[in-house]
Amino acid sequence: MSDATLKSFLDWFHKNGGSVDATSVGFKTFPESEGGRGAVALKDISEGHVLFTIPRSLTLSTRTSSLPSRFGVDAWQNMKLNQGWTGLILCMMWETAQGTSSKWAGYSDTLPIHFDTPMFWNEADLTELNGTCVVEKLGREEAEQSYTEKLLPAIRTRPDLFPLEQAEYYSLANYHLMGSRILSRSFNVEKWESEEEENENSKDSTNRRADGMDVDSSDGPERAEENGDEESHHIEVEEEDDEDDSSDTAMVPMADLLNAKYESENAKLFDDENELRMISTKPIKAGEQIWNTYGDLPNSELLRRYGHVDLLPLPNGGLGNPGDVIEIRADIAVSITVQQHPSLTSDSVQERVDWWLEEGGDDVFVLESDLELPEPLISLVRLLLLKQSEWETAKGKGKPPKPKVDADSLSIIHDVLQTRLKSYPTTLQEDEVKVSGAISTNTKNAIVVRMGEKRILNDTLIKIREIQAKGNSKKRKGAGVDSGAQKRSRK
CATH class of the missing domain: 3.90.1420.10 (Rubisco LSMT, substrate-binding domain)
Structure with missing residues (x-):
């Protein structure tokens, strides 16, 4: 991400109700081994400090995009767009097609257009993964089946929403791109419920909150993949338990700029009724990177989801990932x-x-x-x-x-x-x-x-x-x- 793109994004973020403690948080480009562009502490930060806040309305999901309502709720469900990530992928495609008229136009430019994940590797590179846990989880065929059987039929039923001249936005290549953005950057953001609703839902165990440090009676949204992850990047939510709501998966501007590394988390996202807050979970010294968490994943999952691996000192010597x-x-x-x-x-x-x-x-x-x-x-x-x-x-x-x-x-x-x-x-x-x-x-x-x-x-x-x-x-x-x-x- 260029400095100009970052500045444009920050302007958009502030204009839409987001806030950043600019005295504490800055952004810089770290070495690739440290995640590349990320957030840095500009001064010593104490535990429990609010680094930035994001209005819930600024998150991008099937709840916040206007596409599902324009498409029609019943039709959306009949086309099974409420199952898995296909609906969110379609929303992201559609919002991109709207150009500057999209509410998230200032955010889209920050998202990667290239991934080093095995989903995009050639056959020669993929053979290097033979025998590993990665191969069976790529799910390219399943992803493309979902594209063919769910997304394309939905597009064809509404040429008014998806005009033929915008077909490039709904290509298979763009489907993979959007799915990879969700896989690598999304969070699990549950619908806010009042205390009465929460108590009622807890009786039948249908309301599951993400684990997190309690801050002002708030729980922390997790990276979307932390609660289930054994399928392709486009369909895995479909394989989770019925109590998981695929509409909880959301793209969260600003929060997804933070990098992550094994056992390095020093900040986490927490939710309130109207906003999400990134809060420091331990003291951070000036000049240190502000790390979120992927859940201390093994290298097989880091590579599959994010296209990189961790090389850290191992207890018995050498370098690797202690979480393998x-x-x-x-x-x-x-x-x-x-x-x-x-x-x-x-x-x-x-x-x-x-x-x-x-x-x-x-x-x-x-x-x-x-x-x-x-x-x-x-x-x-x-x-x-x-x-x-x-x-x-x-x-x-x-x-x-x-x-x-x-x-x-x-x-x-x-x-x-x-x-x-x-x-x-x-x-x-x-x-x-x-x-x-x-x-x-x-x-x-x-x-x-x-x-x-x-x-x-x-x-x-x-x-x-x-x-x-x-x-x-x-x-x-x-x-x-x-x-x-x-x-x-x-x-």
């Missing part, structure tokens, strides 16, 4: 269990898997950098290994086995992790050599992601082998004692 995770599909665990125990019948296994899923069991397990084995994974493996009578008892009680690891389950989990590690086309050692060479940014970021995942797998496998070795040692010692006892008894 590795995801393991349940079908791998099922397959390895059957391989190690061929006596398990396919019908029995399928029955147990179906029951596991019906009872809300996970189909993906997350292994974190603390190297603790996921309890649901242990529980599923033990469920598959139950004798028939034990299985019937567990099913009758509606409870899977406790996540207590034993030799059999540990052996299976070891092979599950080993199989997951083999899904990468390269080894960790090969990555360490390649990442230090002359490579493109996309390739480097992809390698950093897979190295973080592989470190967790390798370190967990080492931990499992140490546990197995200790168990075998105890068995050998026990066997030696028994043998001696037998010899003495024969005397």
